[in-house]
Amino acid sequence: MVSPRHIIVVICSLFPIACTTTRPPALEVPSEPASKIITPAPTTSPAVVDLLNQARAATQQGQLQRAEVLLERTVRIEPRNPTLWNYLAKLRLHQGRLQEAMGLAAKSNALSSSTDDKLKADNWRIIAHARYQQGDMAGARKAQLKADALLNK
């Protein structure tokens, strides 16, 4: 089930603004560059921002499934907003739903503009984590390299 450590990780990685003083504990993936904050684009509608705030509160209370339902509502409102798919992917990663997390991260990548390297790197890192947890070491390394390359661009 979900451990307190998992919850902290989710809160910090989903909504980094809430955790500016606490560094996210390192996950067991080697050579990971420092986390970059993914924030929703300024064009995000107030309706979605409102739901994201509720989702953040839900994760802080350890209610991951409630957060999931709230994030799905954001995706229905703005289906072409890549940041929302990224959040959902990250949440599923922390729920241990690896295959789903990879699909969502890839979707976020496909929707993101060619200049949004930070978001793309974050998605590749989600894929790296998921592959690693699945035991696909070569795949994880490949994805991690893509993330690194995007961040060092």
Added chain:
Amino acid sequence: MQKKTRKRKTKKISKRSGRRSAVVRSKNNNGVGLHTIRWWHVLLGLFVVFAGYCVYLDFVVRDQFEGKRWALPAQVYARPLELYAGLAMRQNDLERELNMLHYRYAYPPASPGSFQRDGSNYDIVTRPFAFWDTSEPTRHIHVTFTGDVVSRVSGDNGQAVALVRFDPVLIGGIYPARKEDRILVQLKEVPQELIKVLIAVEDRKFYSHHGVDPRAIARAMLANLRAGATVQGGSTLTQQLVKNFFLSNKRTLWRKFNEVIMALLLETHYSKDEILESYINEVYLGQDGPRAIHGFGLASQFYFNKPISDLDLNQICTLVAMIRGPSYYNPDRHPKRLRARRDHILDLLVEQKIIGARLASEVKASAIKVVTNRHLATSSHPAFMELVNRQLRQFYHQEDLTSEGLKIFTTLDPLIQDDVETAVRQRTTQLDRQRHLHGDLQAAAIVASVTSGEIKALVSDANPLFAGFNRALDATRQIGSLMKPVVYLSALAEKDKYNWLTTIDDSSITLKGADGSTWSPKNYDHESHGEVPLITALSHSYNQATVRLGMQVGFPAINDTLHRLGVSRDLPAYPAMILGASEMTPMEVLQMYQTMAANGFRSPLRAIREVLGSNGQPLRHYPIQVQQAFNSNLMQVLDSGLAQVVEQGTARSLRARLAPNITVAGKTGTTDDTRDSWFAGFDAAHVVVVWMGTDDNKPTGLSGSSGALPLWGDIYKKMVPVTLAFENSDELAVHWVDLKSRLLTDAECQNAVQLAFLPGTAPTETINCTTGIRSKIENTVNWLKGLFQ
């Protein structure tokens, strides 16, 4: 589960008590002689038996009352409407939604579930509702539209409100074979007026008696003696509840005895409010075919289409009037009887000083208006409900669905569903008449969200209210040219060999089967078109060119593409498969086209979002899932080609029905002798599949373009369009090309079409068109210059 254990317990008890009486008998036989029994022994014995029996009754009463009192059918809801500034929505659609929710017009709206509209402005008081993630409180909001967009949502204080979620439309229930249905209400939701009227009419001394009212019984007996027949009952509400709850309908003294004892027991254990609440939920108030209407909660929905809290005095008196005999006082068959009984109740209320004489005569003057067409209103959208039921069955037993009071939140968009139903009914009627099909023309139509795979609407019969064969889910039909995109996608994936401008020979072709038989597919127009670019062969649906391409690409590649698109069945490897001789259901076709529409991200088609327990506790969430099945740029290349089917190909008749700035993509499909007519198409938000044909596979004379396509257009016209857009990026090149020269050109040139290419596959040379509008305008500018110089 709970129910089963209880039944078992009850059985055990009765066995035990049986054994006990056997023991008593054996004592009588073997032990003490009759002559030694004194009268007090008999009395004591009787008392013990009576006490034992009372203990047993007490157990029965408490067990049922404290456990789950009713088997509750699952309630099935449509998606809730989420309203926010920026939402694209037709102005009238909000009013339609509110009407579906049975919100009422009020000036000004003050109580939950009321609204008023002034052109583009709505003033709404929403109803509270408990969802999985949050409980929505009631809110007073103002909504302003500008064109087809919600431009502002604000609260009562004038401040902007980010997001409002309405209560969801209830679209049905899942009933057991013995269909007892009810909507449970709590006493606090019940209007005080209803309680007063109920008590005044049925049990005046309810709050002071202990379960039985001897004076009422005496009064009733006297009245009955005088009349020489049963004209009045002396039962209290508690007795009536006991009768409905625990006892049979037989009128025997023994039952009356049980009824009295149990009523007394019920009153010792439970408060008046608990008993009253149970009564209000239990009382039988009518019949809807095999479905029994129980409780005031459901009755107010059933007869008046409103929640119990919104009933007016006239409606309250009408419902209370029906308690005596819902069939005898049936509002459709015996309106006069019912009216007389209602008026009698109003007199009683005046007599007991509950209302004034003037109000009574006012109400008497008003008619009893019950909802007509009630039966249809309760079994709407049968085809969609069946899909919900099937998807639920993966995780739930039928018994849980019919008894646990589950709340099922589905993906249905009631507005789109309503529009699709209307469109299917009208278009099939028109085409059936036109083609002299004598009512045999059938249709299926499904609408899904592109990005989430949620089913928004589903119709499976020319008469959408008819719950019969579910063609959308179960009719396997040849898909014809709907198969072609699968072939072209398989080809385009080999980017070094194929792009949209690669040519293919469309001359006639004859293929030899392994058994020596030959097959010579023909084009729809029975003509060959020579060497044509792939895009022309697809958009004009040339069979000869496509078969040739399919043979080049090979069956393994085509089958692989098909599987990745989401079709699980294996198609046999023979040439006719390339032209869609294989059979699929509309739902399978939808899954294929959803993957195409979502740029290669396949989402399982879902009809359910969440399931809540009867107390609102979260039980099961059906998550949004996306799986990347194709490179998204490759899929955009295909989609740009499918857009050409509408721009200038077999579906170009649709173009005239679309706004100029809207691009949609799709494919027509026709099978041999026009037995099946298909159109599958999508924009950025919705993917829609339409099938037409007859159940006995008769030729209809309808091609994909003349049958399914117009219906598709009818459906799409009602939706808010979200255009497809193909944008240049590092990984995708979008160009205007001239199909004749197969070179780049300008958008303004004649015969210029917009297509997407994978990097490095687009032509590099440009052809200057002289007939295009740009050169004409440029010439005009020179001419103008000349005039002034």
